Amino acid sequence: MSDDPDKSNRNNKISLAEVAKAAGVSKMTASRVLRDEGGFSEKTRAKVMVEVDRLGYLPNRLATVFAGGKKSTFVGVSIPELGNEIFAQVLEGIDRKLGAFGHQTVLGLTEHEIDHEEKWIETVLSWQPAGLIVTGRSHSPKAIQMLRGAGIPLVEIWDFNSSPLDMCVGLNHFDSGYSMGRYLAGMEYRKFGYVGTSHDVANAATARLNGFSKAIEDANGRLEKQLLLKDTPGFYTGFYGTEQLLAAHRDIEAIFYQNDNMAIGGLQYTQKIGLRVPDDIGIAGWGDLPISAIQPYRLTSIAVPHLKIGQIAAEMVLAQINGEPVKSAKDVGFRLIPGSTVLKPTARA
Amino acid sequence: MSDDPDKSNRNNKISLAEVAKAAGVSKMTASRVLRDEGGFSEKTRAKVMVEVDRLGYLPNRLATVFAGGKKSTFVGVSIPELGNEIFAQVLEGIDRKLGAFGHQTVLGLTEHEIDHEEKWIETVLSWQPAGLIVTGRSHSPKAIQMLRGAGIPLVEIWDFNSSPLDMCVGLNHFDSGYSMGRYLAGMEYRKFGYVGTSHDVANAATARLNGFSKAIEDANGRLEKQLLLKDTPGFYTGFYGTEQLLAAHRDIEAIFYQNDNMAIGGLQYTQKIGLRVPDDIGIAGWGDLPISAIQPYRLTSIAVPHLKIGQIAAEMVLAQINGEPVKSAKDVGFRLIPGSTVLKPTARA
DNA sequence: ACGTGTTGAGTTACCCGTAACGTTACGTTA
């Protein structure tokens, strides 16, 4: 007898069969009641629900997915790290949206490592997720093959890409770097510095640096880079990176940082050694974090709609799950925040 | 025949049966090869692996869990929000550790709402997770019932609790607030302010405020509270909360904030209106975020081992999954950072 | 040539739900 619930199942949880038996109905009837599918009397419904409560039955969605050949309600989301506030915000945007539509986020921190990402993709795909959101556009060949073969909605976020594997939402990091470079060159700075962390891989920060570098080149400026290997891009790193950069190149007039946190670290360092901002040195960040707006100086930066990126990514996945037509690539753009940490020479001391 | 793979399965993925057929072996043999369980010849292994690669087979872990009556490798982790850097760090600590041991984090943002948490618990339990980590110790009755009945490792984090539902790691928030209150009273401040966000529920921030309040009371001080309803505890909130508090009570000598971000917002406000810190007013935060160390002033704060909380929580879950004996409650403590934003009156202007 | 042990591989029975279909009980209508 297939409904036999007598021998308790392997993880001694209450199964549908046990509820059904206790209620004196068949598994199928109990299932219909629980799914409120109709085809049962009120009396039956009541009997079943009493037992559900009494036994503390919790449905096993694994079995549902299995039986129905459906996808799960999981959406895999890979993010490089959470130490970076921006990524945390993107993740929050994603999870809020997904959660509101009954989906769950399965997290993967890749730590900017492609191999890490590949391994995570393999694992998460084995759980039959309903969709995938990955940060960045560079993946290992095997990862690309798996993503292609998965047959589920996929969104690459952060780095805008006009020909994504499936869908994409982000911004053009090269352009944002170029934009900042041109802006600073327009302030008639000529000797530039860049402070960031290790860029082994072709990631978004590298694209920003390349764009920045190109703009400086186009303006016949000079650029000194200070890359801190294997360090997290935070306040300390910005502080010490600036110290190192200025120790090596005393004549630098303006510094562009990988992100706002590092820029604020740099700002504090310049203040500590008595350099005035922007009179003696210009400081520019990237990301426009809340902290940047509350500093004594309004930090010159690039504002990025991070929450929006997360939300749109989640919406794209949800729409495709529901079979709605989806625009496959969305550029959310960026906005240069002039701030008060850079200035024209006429206005400088 | 149970191995018949002829009709492709419902989500047209490659199944083990298809691999087995292509390799000319039984499902079971293919399964053994993939799990490297032994009981097959090298020749057989090669045949199977060739087909695995050729067909791009990815295992279906749903089926594995289902068949084996095992738990999944999911660990549900509920966090109130990610806007707060500390929680993001805790989450990072958890996911790093879990990921290193082949587990996946299923995220749940509760937004400090117990009902939200209850709903999330129900959903995540239906996926048969291997363990659960939840933030905070106050749960709805139904949530408690579900957690009790789940029969999986459970860690309540953040708020230390000597009699947890199962396991617990965190710190005593009341004590940390009391500690700060006593420290400030020792600086001979007498008129205190508190700036935080809405405390409908009995959460950790409320406990801190209560502890602080008690210490002030014990020292015969006066305390004015400024609670901003339904706002996120960030820089802006600290900035405007301080404005409101000082507008109503001009004689306040020292302010304690719900967290460092808010304190830094307050610090900026006091500077904006020309108050000197700590001469005119004392400022104290909570959490000791990296940003606090890099400010012009070293912020007086309470340092909390956030990464450690996440790591220990993950370790507790992993240990219990592996059947190892686990200490059920761990107080990670806190450390008062004297900083330079409060001072004895003799040293004040 | 024979029994025996070892090893490789097949069989069967589940796991827990759901879809599809079959059956029963009862009410309606001619």
Add this chain to the structure above:
DNA sequence: TAACGTAACGTTACGGGTAACTCAACACGT
């Protein structure tokens, strides 16, 4: 009262793996 419709519920067959068991083939010592 036979014939039929329909609501309510039961039965069966998966789905993709795994555990436990069975069986066949072969090497080996005697």
